[in-house]
Amino acid sequence: MFLFLPILAQATPAPVSQEIFQPQEVRVLPGRLDTVPVFNSNSPELVLTEGILLSTFSPKGKQFPAAHLNYVFRGRFDIFAHHIARGTAPDDLRSLYLGVILHNPGTQPVTVDVLEAASYLSQPDAPFVDLLPFVDNPLGEVYAGPGSRAMNDVLRGQRQDTFPDKIVIPPQQSQMLMNLPIPVRPLTPPLNGRSSLLRLRSSGAVYVASLSLFARTNPDGTERPPTLEEWQTVLETGGLAEQRDRTPSPLGQTTGQVIYSRVAGVARGSRWLTTVTDKPGMPYLTTPQPGQAFSYGLSTLYRGTLGTGQIQSAPMLVRYPDTAYQAHGNYAIEYNLSLPLQNTTDQPQTVTLAIQTPVKVDPFQGGLRFLDPPARSIFFRGTVRVRYTDDDGVAQTRYVHLVQQRGQQGEPLVTLRLNPSDRRLVQVNFLYPPDSTPPQVLTVRTLEAADAP
Numbered sequence: 001m002f003l004f005l006p007i008l009a010q011a012t013p014a015p016v017s018q019e020i021f022q023p024q025e026v027r028v029l030p031g032r033l034d035t036v037p038v039f040n041s042n043s044p045e046l047v048l049t050e051g052i053l054l055s056t057f058s059p060k061g062k063q064f065p066a067a068h069l070n071y072v073f074r075g076r077f078d079i080f081a082h083h084i085a086r087g088t089a090p091d092d093l094r095s096l097y098l099g100v101i102l103h104n105p106g107t108q109p110v111t112v113d114v115l116e117a118a119s120y121l122s123q124p125d126a127p128f129v130d131l132l133p134f135v136d137n138p139l140g141e142v143y144a145g146p147g148s149r150a151m152n153d154v155l156r157g158q159r160q161d162t163f164p165d166k167i168v169i170p171p172q173q174s175q176m177l178m179n180l181p182i183p184v185r186p187l188t189p190p191l192n193g194r195s196s197l198l199r200l201r202s203s204g205a206v207y208v209a210s211l212s213l214f215a216r217t218n219p220d221g222t223e224r225p226p227t228l229e230e231w232q233t234v235l236e237t238g239g240l241a242e243q244r245d246r247t248p249s250p251l252g253q254t255t256g257q258v259i260y261s262r263v264a265g266v267a268r269g270s271r272w273l274t275t276v277t278d279k280p281g282m283p284y285l286t287t288p289q290p291g292q293a294f295s296y297g298l299s300t301l302y303r304g305t306l307g308t309g310q311i312q313s314a315p316m317l318v319r320y321p322d323t324a325y326q327a328h329g330n331y332a333i334e335y336n337l338s339l340p341l342q343n344t345t346d347q348p349q350t351v352t353l354a355i356q357t358p359v360k361v362d363p364f365q366g367g368l369r370f371l372d373p374p375a376r377s378i379f380f381r382g383t384v385r386v387r388y389t390d391d392d393g394v395a396q397t398r399y400v401h402l403v404q405q406r407g408q409q410g411e412p413l414v415t416l417r418l419n420p421s422d423r424r425l426v427q428v429n430f431l432y433p434p435d436s437t438p439p440q441v442l443t444v445r446t447l448e449a450a451d452a453p
Contacts, residue, residue, distance in 0.1 A: 015373055017407065019359075023367040025294040026441065028310045031274025033333070037073060038270050038314065041081040041210040042331065042434075043245045043262030043323045047096060048088060050234060051241035053081075054264045055209035056318065057103060064239040069318040071266050072105070072205045078270045079198040080332040081119075081210050082147065082434045085182035087190030095185070095215040095223055098194060099231045100178035103207040104169040110204035112177070117163040118153035119180055119196035120146035123187055134411045135401045137383050142401040144381045146195035147434030151332065152383040152401075154197050155431050163198065169206065174232060179225050181215060195434050197332045199270075212241050240320070247322045251302060258303050260328040265319030267327040271334040272312070284342035284423055285444070287351050293445035295368065296337075298355070299330045299438035306439060307364020330432045337428045337442065343418035350452035352412035352445045353426055355384060357404040360439060368441065371407025380404040380440055382433030386413045388426040404440070412445075415453065 041054040052067045059065035085096035104110040120126045126149040135142050140156060143149035153160065162180070169175050177198070184190035211234050215223035248261035276296065277285050288294055297306050301313045313326035314333060327333075343349045357379045358368040381403045390396050404410055416424055428442060 017371040017373055017375060020370040020372050021367055022293070022370060024292065026306050026308055026364065026368065027294055027296050028308045029272070029274070029296040029298070029312065030276055030280070031272055033269025033312070033314055034271050034273065035268055036076050036078065036270035037317060038078040038080055038267045038327070038332070039073070039208050039210070040263045040265060040267045040327055040331070041083070043264035043320070044241060044243055045082070045245060045262050046084045046086060046243065047212045047241050048086065049242040050213050051211070051238045052235065053083065053210040053212055053241050055235065056266060057207040057209055057235065058105070061236070063237045067238070067240050069265065071318045073208060074202055074205050076201050078332065079177070079196070079200065079208065081194070081196045082331065083182070084191065084193040085184055087184045093185040093190055095181040095183040097179060097181050097213050097215060097226055099176060099211045099213065099226065101174050101209050101211065101231055101235060102167070102169055102177050103174040104171055104204065105207060106204055107171050108204065109171060110169045110202060110206055111166055112169065112206065113166045113201045114159055114163050115199040115201060116154045116157055117159045117198040118150040119160065119162060119178065119194060120149045121182065122146050122193045125149065131381070131401065131403050133403050133408065137399040137401040140383070140399070142383070144403065145435050146193060147331070148382045148401070150195045150197050151431035151433045154199065155383060155385060155429065174228065176228055176231065179231075181225065197431070209235055211235060211238070244322055248324050251325050260301070261322075261324040263327050263331075264323040266317045267314035268317050269314040269333065271336060273336045275338040275340065277340065284340045286344050287341050287349055287418065288444060288446040290349065290446050291448045293443050295356070295441035295443040298335060298440040298442055299432050301328045301438055302326065303362050304360040304439050305362055306358065306360070306368070306441065307362060329436065329438050331434045332431055334431045335429065339426045339428070339444070340423055341416070341418065341426060341444070342423040343420055346420045348420065349418045350415065350447040351418055352415045352447065353386070353428065354410045354412045354443050354445070355380070355402060355404070356410040356441050356443050357406060357408050358441060359407050369407070370409050374405035374408035377406050378403060379406045379437040380433065381436065382430060384413060384428065384430040386426065386428050388414050388416065389424060391417050406437070417452070
């Protein structure tokens, strides 16, 4: 997680929070992740040396074979990369470059289509600014942090001009897909980060690697990006970049602190696409009784399932031994949820949908725990898209940027008045933003008649 917080803000005493217990049902989210592989480069998060961040190349002929995981991508796959650079000394403030290289091991050319893509720096592209918890974002101009901004672009199906629409890789050749800097000069402190997400489709087999190199220096003292040959040299002869993140706790550990660690490997699953109904085969989701609510876990993880027992974290197909066992947090994974709400009572109902960030618990305690005021730490910041038909019968598409702190109940994304037997489809869609901390929930609530607007 990028932590660019003002020092003065840390000195302000935090208000004392009171716990709010909300008795309600917490349900397993229907569906599952798809099988699209995700190249997930997030360890080490803070990169201090040149080297290999993540390589799925063959280890054959490499100076450090253990740094290469020997995994081939074909067809649809994603690339996610999320790293920080820091000046190593006052007299060494070179930019750290992140390179993503693709290699065609076959005998025929391979075309890689870049479907959507975005990559942003924290400074100056997307600083961590203070935002209200709930801000309409119709034009995509509201964001806080590079993860928030990159996920917003890809949610809207955009491809940055930085990236071509396709690249063609000759047989037995390599090409750079990304060669972008993380500058630290003249920042104070000299600290910066970059978040990137690319959705790709390959016509054939490709290996992928993410690498780090410091900027090279021109004769006039200016910086230049590394060349393809320089990237290939570090791929062939380099080891894993330092410093390494904390080693994860074993998945079987049931007591004590859990160290999830950072992800470096190939995760299975890019999108969670589902229709949420009462049970499989049912065409609708029955709304709660007045004054009642139920929730579905979002990005639930090991020892953080909110009592559902459901771990949504993407499993790792290949990984380095000192990195996360699962893609905890599901950074950059898309949730695409359809809820065909139906009022099965003989009275009108006012129904709300909200994303919330309860206190992480396991096992189930009969409901959800919130804090008033919420804890200071921010656990979610990103844009959510909601589609629905409003009470006047007009189709609506709304983008809302949410900022939620630990224990925050959240404001409704949508409020609907359903007459008896009315059915209304609501679609909620977002990419889980980097710099967020799971889990969250999607809560459906029916207001008491006295509380309805």
